Structure formats: structure tokens, C-alpha cells
Amino acid sequence: MIDLRTLRENPDLVRASQRARGEDPSLVDSLLSADERRRSSVSRADSMRAEQKRLGKLVGAASGDERTALLAKAKELAAEVKTAESDQHAADAELVEAHRRIPNLVEDGAPHGGEDDYVVLKHVGKPREFDFTPRDHLELGEGLGAIDMERGAKVSGSRFYFLTGVGAQLQIALLSMAAQQAAAAGFTLMITPSLVRPEIMEGTGFLGAHDSEVYRLRDDDLYLVGTSEVPLAGYHSDEILDLSAGPRRYAGWSTCYRREAGSYGKDTRGIIRVHQFDKVEMFSYCPPEQAHDEHLRLLAWEEEMLSKVELPYRVIDTAAGDLGSSAARKYDCEAWLPSQQSYREVTSTSNCTTFQARRLNVRLRTEDGRTQVAATLNGTLATMRWIVAILENHQEADGSVRIPDALRPFLGGKDRLVPVT
RNA sequence: GGAAGCGUGGCAGAGCGGCCGAAUGCAUCCGCCUUGAAAGCGGAAGACCCGCGAGGGUCCGGGGGUUCAAAUCCCUCCGCUUCCGCCA
Known part of the structure; x- marks a missing residue:
């Protein structure tokens, strides 16, 4: 509000x-x-x-x-x-x-317009030149014994999958690396509930224009979260925080559930757009006057992760019309996908200013003893979707995939994944 | 799933339908004392809304009801605890 x-x-x-x-x-x-x-x-x-x-x-x-x-x-x-x-x-x-009915005030400087009116802030790394025809992530993943879509559909329906063997290991490695980076940066690591009460879902702003995206358990009056932003925003609801030492930062590790109701026919191949995936998400409570700087810090941490997995990417400044109702400003990092010859979102960081916190009643105590509504921010550190980009960008002609140096310690030192067949 | 109990300020914990925004203790803050601290003594101190202000109002888990009047009585929802059963 x-x-x-x-x-x-x-x-x-x-x-x-x-x-x-x-x-x-x-x-x-x-x-x-x-x-x-x-x-x-x-x-x-x-x-x-x-x-x-x-x-x-x-x-x-x-x-x-x-x-x-x-x-x-x-x-x-x-x-x-x-x-x-x-x-x-x-x-x-x-x-x-x-x-x-009124969404958050757009931050000064955000591009006006809709989905296509984003501004590219920068490019980092160059899309790789292949001297062979690159495979897409699903072909690679199946060859490596990492992804099983067919059985995902058999068991749960479309947009479900199994991560198998090295695929599962790769996800755990990636998210562990994210968790480790977050902890090292002073974040409190959190394993969060996947089901939340209506007032929490409502408070985070996901029940407005996006309510068809959200899974709801009618029998229990609970919602499945689409990101750990939701439980982390609710974590301090109705509290008055001491933020005199600076922002309070959490890194939530959770499974995310999304109905993808409006995306029939979009990204139907592979694991780019699925109903369920795992993610490590940064969340920050901070004094409103520090929110702008904090937003840039979250973006920097996202970029640090992207550099560790050696992906070429660009950063975009999302246009006002494409912001969620809670966000005042949003930056997305998009990694290059060779199979699509385009950049695809792998992280997203939003400054929600005081909009979420006002609904959830999260305040802070100022130096002169008064109370003030806090600002909240969030940003992606890693998600399963990164696996798509990692497989495609680091593939070799024989269908094997090179593991980026930084990720190797999390995979028992393994430096490449090789096809099983 | 069955049974019982409980939900009061940062925490603990009193509270006869009107004198209760609420005793008391701890914690907090400010004085005094002290070379400094502790102890001791004295004092201050909740959140929210309306109003330029003086001031007024709301808040004892949420909502509703009874009453001239509700923290106190009734209903309902939510949460927590304990016991029993069931399943890990």
C-alpha cells in the first residue's frame, strides 16, 4: 500500500x-x-x-x-x-x-512503458562462438541423465520434471554455492515454509493482478508460495525492528510453485518454465532511505553469482508497466541461451520500498525513538533455471558439459559432466 | 481425529462489568550516589488513528453480540499448550 x-x-x-x-x-x-x-x-x-x-x-x-x-x-x-x-x-x-487498487510508486528513473520498454544497462561477457551446432538444454540434460521430462509428465503432468543423478547434484551444488555466498556476505540462511496464510500472501502483493499464478489449498485456506520472498516478508510482520546496525538480510532456500496460468504454449520444452522449482532468494529489510543503495547491492550479489558460473549476461532496467504491484524498481539479469539466440531472465531484484512492509506492518525504530515503516527488497541468487544456461553455454561438441571452476568444489571436484549413452 | 486448558504492554504475570491503558516483577532509558561500575535511591517510558494545536479516540489474539458501560459475560474464528488415539 x-x-x-x-x-x-x-x-x-x-x-x-x-x-x-x-x-x-x-x-x-x-x-x-x-x-x-x-x-x-x-x-x-x-x-x-x-x-x-x-x-x-x-x-x-x-x-x-x-x-x-x-x-x-x-x-x-x-x-x-x-x-x-x-x-x-x-x-x-x-x-x-x-x-x-493502487500499485507502488515507481522509482524515479525507471523506464516508462510496458514489457518491451526495458532499458539494457550493460552486457557482461560475450556469447560464445560455437564451431558446432549447440544442443538445447533438454537434449543435453537427457544425454547426461540429468533431466527426465517424460516421467515428470507421467507422474505430475505438463511442466513437471525429475532432476536425476547429476542433474540433482548440479542443482544442489548451485544452490549450495549461492547459500554459501549469502552466508559469507552476512545473510541469515533460512529454510522457509512453502505454505502460507492468506493474509501473508495478500500482504506481499501476490493476490492482486497475479492471483491466478498462485496455487491455493482451499481445504486448508493456505497458499503455496511462488518464492521464499513471501514467507520472508511475513517473517517480521507486525514487528518493530532494530535496524540501527543496517539492513537485516535473509537468504531463503525454498521450493517455488507457480501455476503459469497465462503462459499456454510458452516455453513448453524443457525446464525453463515449470510449475515447481528450487531457488535461493535474498531478502532485505532496511531503512527506507537506504533502500536504493541496498537494491544496487543485491544486484551486485546476483552478478557475483553469475560471474562464478561464467555466464554471459545483460542487466535490464524493467519498465514501469512490467513491475509487479509491490515493486518500485526492478532489475533483471538475463543470461544468454545459445539454443534460443536470446537473453533469458535468470535473476530479478525488486525494491518494494515501504509498499509491502506497510501492508505487513513491519516497522523500525528510528534514532529518536519513533516508528517508521521499513523498506523491503528481494533478489534471486540462484534457481534451477540457471541449469539451463549452464548446460547450454558450457557444452562441448560431444554432448559433455564443462563445470565452471567455482562450482567444482560443490560437485566433489568434478570438472565435467559426460553423456551416459 | 477425541478431550481439556490458555491467549493481557519488550518479557513474566495480576486483574470485582463502571475508579483499567491496565497492578507487580524483570529488562530498558534518564538522574543521584561512585574515581568508574555494580548495588541502592528517585524518575521516565507502549502502539495506532483523527486534529495546525489544545486535545480526542482506538487497541488486553481477530471478528461479532449482550449492556447506559466489557480485558472482565456470550458466540465464533485463529493461534498455542497438555493428554489420549492414529501415523511416522
Whole structure:
């Protein structure tokens, strides 16, 4: 949820943000009037309650005729208070409704426009020249005995898979390397719940435009998380944190579940787009004024991981219209995929500023003892999708795959994967 | 799955339907004392909303109800604990 104070003081800022996203700026005016209505109904109910309280005390002290008279009057007032309170509740609900409809304020500098209006910030490494026709990750993975899609589909349906043998080892190695890097950088490593309550899913902003992406367990009123960002954002909900020593950083290792509802026919081959995958995710709680710098640090840690696995990649600044509702700014790292002759997203880091934390009620204590809403940020350290890029970029003509140096210690020193057939 | 109990401020823990935003202890902060500290003594200190302010209001797990008046009574949901059963 956006800051209502900003809205009142500078509605044009919010309108401009809406336009940058390609969303309706008139929602700003609905929110403004809902805010106005709520405030007037609150103060009306407040003063009536004050009067009722005063009368109630008199009743307690009085006796005889005086008491009878007061009681009658108090009874009348009680009914009026009840009306005023239900007005207030209605105004509250309206405000929340209007408030929810507005996504986070876009950070100054983010490109305007939609999905295709991203700005490429830089390229790192060069796509490799092959002197043979490169195979795609699935062909390689099957040759290595690393990926079994057929049986994944047999057991669970489309977009499911088994990682087998060296495939499973490769994933564990990759994620372990990510976990180790995170721990070394001062992150607290977390194994998180995969199922969360509705208010947590709601609070992280995934039940808005993206609710069809989310698996829901109706019998238990729980949601399967699509990223450990969700439980990590909920971790400190309703808390007041001490961030005087700087941002509090967590690295969540979890399985992620996504329905991929709107992507029929997209990336149907292999494990690029699947319903279930594992990921190590960075999550940071930080003072709002430090969020911008923290965002760049998260990006730097992502790039450190990418350099360790020796992948050519580019960094893009996502356009406003392609940000999630919670994000103010988002940078994606995209690795080169030889089989597709294109760059594909392998990491994504978002600065959610105070938007998520306001919903989840995560605050911090300022130096002068006041409270303030915290900022939250997240970023990918590694996911199973990286395996796609690693296999394709480091393949040899014979179908074997070179293991990048940094990853070898996590694979028992193995320097290459060789075909089983 | 069955049974019982519990949910109060950072923690622990009282609380007769009105005098309770709430005793008390610990922790915290500020003084005094001390060369410094500890102990001791004195004092301060919750969160949120409305308001320029004075001030007012809300919050005793969430929601609803009874009542002139609810932390206190009733209903409901959520969470936790213990016991039994079942399965690891």
C-alpha cells in the first residue's frame, strides 16, 4: 500500500506513477476522496464516543431519579454511536479497497512503458562462438541423465520434471554455492515454509493482478508460495525492528510453485518454465532511505553469482508497466541461451520500498525513538533455471558439459559432466 | 481425529462489568550516589488513528453480540499448550 501522506501532499506524483505504469490515474482521485470520507467519519465517531464515555461515567456515579434519566439519555446515545461506528467501518472498508487498487510508486528513473520498454544497462561477457551446432538444454540434460521430462509428465503432468543423478547434484551444488555466498556476505540462511496464510500472501502483493499464478489449498485456506520472498516478508510482520546496525538480510532456500496460468504454449520444452522449482532468494529489510543503495547491492550479489558460473549476461532496467504491484524498481539479469539466440531472465531484484512492509506492518525504530515503516527488497541468487544456461553455454561438441571452476568444489571436484549413452 | 486448558504492554504475570491503558516483577532509558561500575535511591517510558494545536479516540489474539458501560459475560474464528488415539 502506498503512503497516504504522500498521496495527500503530492497526488500528482502518484498520478505520474500511474501513467508510467500505463494504469488509470483517476484511481488516485477515488483514493483521495475515500481518504477524505474516512477521516471525517472517524472524527465524527470519535467525538460521539467521547460524549458517550462521559455520560457512562455519570450513570455509574448517579442514583435514583437522576440515574433513570441519565440511563434513558445514554441509551439513545448508544444507538447513535452504533450508527456512527458502522459508518466508520464502511468508510474504512472503502478506503482499503481503493488503497489496494493502487500499485507502488515507481522509482524515479525507471523506464516508462510496458514489457518491451526495458532499458539494457550493460552486457557482461560475450556469447560464445560455437564451431558446432549447440544442443538445447533438454537434449543435453537427457544425454547426461540429468533431466527426465517424460516421467515428470507421467507422474505430475505438463511442466513437471525429475532432476536425476547429476542433474540433482548440479542443482544442489548451485544452490549450495549461492547459500554459501549469502552466508559469507552476512545473510541469515533460512529454510522457509512453502505454505502460507492468506493474509501473508495478500500482504506481499501476490493476490492482486497475479492471483491466478498462485496455487491455493482451499481445504486448508493456505497458499503455496511462488518464492521464499513471501514467507520472508511475513517473517517480521507486525514487528518493530532494530535496524540501527543496517539492513537485516535473509537468504531463503525454498521450493517455488507457480501455476503459469497465462503462459499456454510458452516455453513448453524443457525446464525453463515449470510449475515447481528450487531457488535461493535474498531478502532485505532496511531503512527506507537506504533502500536504493541496498537494491544496487543485491544486484551486485546476483552478478557475483553469475560471474562464478561464467555466464554471459545483460542487466535490464524493467519498465514501469512490467513491475509487479509491490515493486518500485526492478532489475533483471538475463543470461544468454545459445539454443534460443536470446537473453533469458535468470535473476530479478525488486525494491518494494515501504509498499509491502506497510501492508505487513513491519516497522523500525528510528534514532529518536519513533516508528517508521521499513523498506523491503528481494533478489534471486540462484534457481534451477540457471541449469539451463549452464548446460547450454558450457557444452562441448560431444554432448559433455564443462563445470565452471567455482562450482567444482560443490560437485566433489568434478570438472565435467559426460553423456551416459 | 477425541478431550481439556490458555491467549493481557519488550518479557513474566495480576486483574470485582463502571475508579483499567491496565497492578507487580524483570529488562530498558534518564538522574543521584561512585574515581568508574555494580548495588541502592528517585524518575521516565507502549502502539495506532483523527486534529495546525489544545486535545480526542482506538487497541488486553481477530471478528461479532449482550449492556447506559466489557480485558472482565456470550458466540465464533485463529493461534498455542497438555493428554489420549492414529501415523511416522
